[in-house]
Amino acid sequence: MTPINQSTLAEDSVANSDQPIALASSEEQIRRRAYELYEERGRQDGFAEQDWLRAESELTSDQTLKAAA
Numbered sequence: 252m253t254p255i256n257q258s259t260l261a262e263d264s265v266a267n268s269d270q271p272i273a274l275a276s277s278e279e280q281i282r283r284r285a286y287e288l289y290e291e292r293g294r295q296d297g298f299a300e301q302d303w304l305r306a307e308s309e310l311t312s313d314q315t316l317k318a319a320a
Contacts, residue, residue, distance in 0.1 A: 281306045 284306035285299070292298065 277310070280310055284310060 281303065285302040288302040288305060289295075289298070
């Protein structure tokens with residue numbers, strides 16, 4: 252698997268304009284949170300996938316909690 256440069260994840264905008272707006276918005280939120288995790292770690296490369304999955308999990312949990320309230 253080719254390593255993903257964390258900084259390019261944060262700099263990329265949602266390139267697929269054919270995606271629904273809610274999905275694109277969710278992906279942008281995940282991208283931003285993943286970049287925050289990267290920065291919190293001192294910008295250490297090699298954890299892009301873990302950061303993405305953690306961000307996705309955190310945001311999904313937050314949305315589930317809001318929907319249940």
